[in-house]
Amino acid sequence: MTGANCALVVGIAFGFAALCGARRGIRVTAGLATLVAFIVLVSPEPSVVRAGVMAAIAMLGVLLGRIGAGMSILSASVCVLLVLDPWLAASLGFALSAVATGSLLLFAGPLADGMSRWMPAPLALALSVPLAAQLACGPLLVLIEPTVPLVGVLANLLAGPAAPAATVLGLLACLALPFPVLAQGLAAIAWLPAAWIAGTADLSARLPGASIGWVEGMPGLIALAATGAAIGIVIAARRHRLQRWAGWALVVIVVVVVSAGPFRTLIDRTRAPDDWAIAACEVGQGDAVLVRSGEAIMLIDTGPEPAPLAACLDRFAVDRIDVLVFTHFDMDHRGGAETLVGRADLVLHGPIPDAEAAAMIAGFTESGARAQEVSAGQSGALGECRWRSLWPRPRDPVYPYGNDASVVIDITGCRVPDAIFLGDLSAQPQRSLLASHAIDRTYSVVKVAHHGSADQDHSLYEGLDAAVALVTVGENTYGHPRDEILELLREEHAIIARTDRSGDVALWRDGDGIRLWRSRGEDG
Numbered sequence: 001m002t003g004a005n006c007a008l009v010v011g012i013a014f015g016f017a018a019l020c021g022a023r024r025g026i027r028v029t030a031g032l033a034t035l036v037a038f039i040v041l042v043s044p045e046p047s048v049v050r051a052g053v054m055a056a057i058a059m060l061g062v063l064l065g066r067i068g069a070g071m072s073i074l075s076a077s078v079c080v081l082l083v084l085d086p087w088l089a090a091s092l093g094f095a096l097s098a099v100a101t102g103s104l105l106l107f108a109g110p111l112a113d114g115m116s117r118w119m120p121a122p123l124a125l126a127l128s129v130p131l132a133a134q135l136a137c138g139p140l141l142v143l144i145e146p147t148v149p150l151v152g153v154l155a156n157l158l159a160g161p162a163a164p165a166a167t168v169l170g171l172l173a174c175l176a177l178p179f180p181v182l183a184q185g186l187a188a189i190a191w192l193p194a195a196w197i198a199g200t201a202d203l204s205a206r207l208p209g210a211s212i213g214w215v216e217g218m219p220g221l222i223a224l225a226a227t228g229a230a231i232g233i234v235i236a237a238r239r240h241r242l243q244r245w246a247g248w249a250l251v252v253i254v255v256v257v258v259s260a261g262p263f264r265t266l267i268d269r270t271r272a273p274d275d276w277a278i279a280a281c282e283v284g285q286g287d288a289v290l291v292r293s294g295e296a297i298m299l300i301d302t303g304p305e306p307a308p309l310a311a312c313l314d315r316f317a318v319d320r321i322d323v324l325v326f327t328h329f330d331m332d333h334r335g336g337a338e339t340l341v342g343r344a345d346l347v348l349h350g351p352i353p354d355a356e357a358a359a360m361i362a363g364f365t366e367s368g369a370r371a372q373e374v375s376a377g378q379s380g381a382l383g384e385c386r387w388r389s390l391w392p393r394p395r396d397p398v399y400p401y402g403n404d405a406s407v408v409i410d411i412t413g414c415r416v417p418d419a420i421f422l423g424d425l426s427a428q429p430q431r432s433l434l435a436s437h438a439i440d441r442t443y444s445v446v447k448v449a450h451h452g453s454a455d456q457d458h459s460l461y462e463g464l465d466a467a468v469a470l471v472t473v474g475e476n477t478y479g480h481p482r483d484e485i486l487e488l489l490r491e492e493h494a495i496i497a498r499t500d501r502s503g504d505v506a507l508w509r510d511g512d513g514i515r516l517w518r519s520r521g522e523d524g
Contacts, residue, residue: 071105074098092144096137103136104129107232114236130156135228139221146216147307148224155204162193162200169193227253272315273517276506277416278445281312282499282519284474286332289421289447290316293383293414298323299344300409300421300447302336309336312504315519323348323382324369327406327423329357342367348374348409350392353401374407376438385414390438391429403450404429410443417509418442420464422449430457439463444514445470445507448489452481452498458488467514468507469494 017030078098081088088094108128115124134152142148149155169190176183214220230253233246272279281288283303290312291298299321303309313319324344326334329352337360347364349371365371372378375394380387391408392399399405406423420443425433430449433439434457446466449456451473469489471481481498489496495516497505503519 071102074101074105092140096140099136099140100133103132107132107136107236110236111232135232138228139225142214142220142224143217145307146214146220147211148214149204149211151204151207155200159197159200162196166190166193166197223253223256272317272504272519273506273508273515275508275510275515276316276517277508278419278470278506279312279316280447280470280472280497280499280505281309282474282503283308283312283336283472284332285451285476285480286335286474287327287423287447287451287472288312288336289470289472290318291382291385291411291416291419293385293411293416296322296381296383296385298325298382298387298411299340300325301327301333302340304332304335306336306339310339313339315504316506319343320345322346323380323387324364325407325409326350326361327408327421328402329353329360330403330424333424334360337363340364344369346380347371348389348407350374350407351401351405376436382411383414385411385416387411390420391423391425391433391436393432393436398432399429406449408433412441415509417444417468417507417514419445419447420466421447424450426450426453426455427457430460434460434463442466444468444509446494447472448481448485450480451476451478452485453478454482454484456485456488461488461492465492466494468516469496470505471496471498473498473500475500 017026022030081094111132112121112125112128115127119127130152134149134156138148169186173183173186173190176186215223227250230246230250234243234250237243237246276290277292279290279292281290281303284305286303287301288303288309289300291300297318297320299318302324303312321340321344324340324347326337326347326349328350334357341363344364347361347369349361350373352358352361352373361371374389376389376391377394378389388410389407390410392405396405403424404426406425408420408422408425410418410420412418418441420439422430426449439460442463442465444466445468446461446464447470452471473480486496497516497518499505505519506517508515
């Protein structure tokens, strides 16, 4: 549910009242009453209420023909909402709603006037709305994901004409529920514009160069806000000197931001230790662990998203993967897979649960990789090392797929510290793994199962007797890693390295034992 849908409903009600000859006050009242009913219909969740309030403010400003009045109402509404719910001050969604509304009131008109000097006025007006929203909201969005969409304005322009049809037809279908045949017919027709919007979004996201990386955090917000201001001045300003200065400022900002990525990668590469043998990547709430033996590279899982994985591979100067392991097919373990299509030689994986997972593996094989489903007892080489699959059991009816059928793999027999990677196994399959006697040694390093969940078998960790425990974890709502497993690891005198606190973690062996490097922070 967006503010645009709310504004459309208000506009329809306002226009219908106007056709009936109603005075302006009655028109506005009819629009707002319709908006309230629309919010109740789609369910008054916080995001829906925010969108409705902001749409009402924007429509009042536009319909009354007084942008200043609209901004006054917006400011007053924001103050009232913050008094009623101070926690909204920390809500990015609330900030985006307010900023988007203000941008339409303040910037859409000047941008349309500026663009109309070198394109048809109707096209300039159509472009001004999504452009104003993107320039204003972009700086806040980089706090969520440090990327800038390059085709967002065009995608919104293409999808825009379908939005009114989808909204109106969907609303009519809801109102026609007492007449099932009519409601189903309207819903079927509404599918066409809705499918156009979804297809446009999907295609624009898949286009090469659809977005570019940007600076993270507050520096990124400031840089993109300055970029947006410069673009707005170049388009809307009527003084050529002001346009030239804004144009040069825009060039400088873009050059600095674009060069910051490669420069930061170069700095990160100089910081990463040259001798690393195992590297746990900071990819958020997910797994992505590199193992290097000589020139051979193994990657165990890919994390939840492509961008963090690609950044980690850059930091450790990894261009190609000799052995790629998918322990299982949950998104936090395979979400970054597209980064590696065409860059992996051998893909090892556990039981395939569905057609989506099968299609992902097929994508690797079509790009030249070999794929192999592994189970307990299989093994192979990684440079000077040997890898073994210790779990799952072949065609196991008890644990057919998912967390408890995670591929558990170990690396031994070389200069890489002996290590075992437990996927997302819970306590019961951990006990079954221990009972199978597949684990016939102790290890220097253990990748703790399931991001440090509490559902772990203590006897397994006691038997592993690892000196270093890697906990691959990010911000989450599950309480990972749980105190129970952390206390157990401390009792076993293991050094705990968490990617949420330490960033990237690297290990290697030298004459004095195992070395541990953290890109930031300490775990205590």
